[in-house]
Amino acid sequence: MEPADFAVRIEEVMTEECSSYECVLLDDNEIGILWTFLIEDTISGYLGIEDNEDTLNVKTVSIGLHLKDITDYSRDDLLELLGLNADLINSNFSVVKLPARPPKDDEKEEPVFVEEGEDLIFDDDDDDEEPEMRDLLIIQTRLPFDAFEPEDFGAFVKNLLFQADTMLSPREDEDIDEEFDGE
Helix, strand or coil, rough: CCHHHHHHHHHHHHHHHEEEEEEEEECCCCCCCEEEECCCCCEEEEEEEEEECCCCCCCCEEEEEEECCCCCCCHHHHHHHHHHHHHHCCCEEEEEEEEECHHHHHHCCCCCCCCCCCCCCCHHHHCCCCEEEEEEEEEEEEEEECCCCCCCHHHHHHHHHHHHHHHHCCCHHHHHHHHHHHH
């Protein structure tokens, strides 16, 4: 499938499957290659096309879901989380850094009114501050571009959700094992 056809088709599918979506990155030919989406107003994620010319030399499609903020997790907690990758099927947990959203009060600045003849002094101190970065746990999968059909988008999202829920939820069998160990 040609990239332009893929972009049109994936947006048609996202219109059906998602509460909202946005194309956030275009290639040199103005064709979409990265989309963010929201499903049922609670599940956010992305879908991206990568050329991988320098590494795999195979064009791929990546789908990822944002799971939770893990900024305050300890090193041991992170290692335990990432150790779960061995149990995942055709997907992986990963940690990405994203800027924290500013509080809603900071989003809108008050307009400044200057009287005629007054000097306006700009306070650029806020612009010099780096945005606070947060660690976000994601689950993602990558597959060859030629093997991905846009109609499969929903099935991939459900699979990622199932695996994330299975791996991150407390396991009942561990509770049962602890009961037998205690006797």
